[in-house]
Amino acid sequence: MSGSSMPAAARGHGSEAVSVAAERRWAYIVMAIIALLILMMVFTGLHWASMPPSRVETVDIKTLHVKGEFVESNLGTTMGPDGKVTVRLVAQQYSFVPQCIVVPAEMSVTFRGTATDAIHGFIVGRTNVNTMLIPGFVATFTTTFSRTGEQLMPCHEYCGTGHEAMWARVQVLPTAEFLSKARGGERLSCVPS
Numbered sequence: 459m460s461g462s463s464m465p466a467a468a469r470g471h472g473s474e475a476v477s478v479a480a481e482r483r484w485a486y487i488v489m490a491i492i493a494l495l496i497l498m499m500v501f502t503g504l505h506w507a508s509m510p511p512s513r514v515e516t517v518d519i520k521t522l523h524v525k526g527e528f529v530e531s532n533l534g535t536t537m538g539p540d541g542k543v544t545v546r547l548v549a550q551q552y553s554f555v556p557q558c559i560v561v562p563a564e565m566s567v568t569f570r571g572t573a574t575d576a577i578h579g580f581i582v583g584r585t586n587v588n589t590m591l592i593p594g595f596v597a598t599f600t601t602t603f604s605r606t607g608e609q610l611m612p613c614h615e616y617c618g619t620g621h622e623a624m625w626a627r628v629q630v631l632p633t634a635e636f637l638s639k640a641r642g643g644e645r646l647s648c649v650p651s
């Protein structure tokens with residue numbers, strides 16, 4: 459009995475030292491993580507105080523329909539002389555304009571959108587296009603569609619009683635087919651006329 463109690467006590471001291479060392483190690487790791495988070499907060503607070511987190515572009519919703527970039531005749535898809543494809547759209551309760559958007563596959567496409575009345579969601583099917591359209595602000599999203607075909611574009615931000623019925627379609631055309639249509643420089647959409 460007495461013979462076995464001594465090694466047991468020795469073992470106890472040994473494991474205590476091990477556990478204290480392990481606890482101290484974890485305490486240092488936790489302190490390092492907290493210090494890193496505090497440094498990140500200080501950095502982003504100071505750095506972004508002088509530089510906003512994203513480029514903020516505003517638009518006057520009162521004159522949206524009558525002048526400027528988002529008048530109805532300027533909505534839809536265009537290809538500039540430099541070959542850049544831009545899609546302009548407006549969201550309102552409870553529809554998107556245009557209701558059907560044409561884009562090319564395998565080309566960089568920039569969406570520029572805004573909303574007239576409430577915050578609406580902007581997401582395109584199984585792509586990475588996902589943002590919000592906020593009255594007074596211009597949302598931009600640049601992406602490349604890898605597959606041709608039709609994608610649904612539902613509003614995914616609750617915007618009122620008609621929210622569920624608010625959606626549009628995006629037709630992704632083969633690059634050559636899009637280029638032949640867009641070459642004239644006019645606004646394109648797939649809304650049946």
Ligand code: CUA
Nearest residue numbers: 613615617621
């Ligand atoms: Cu628009 Cu929900």
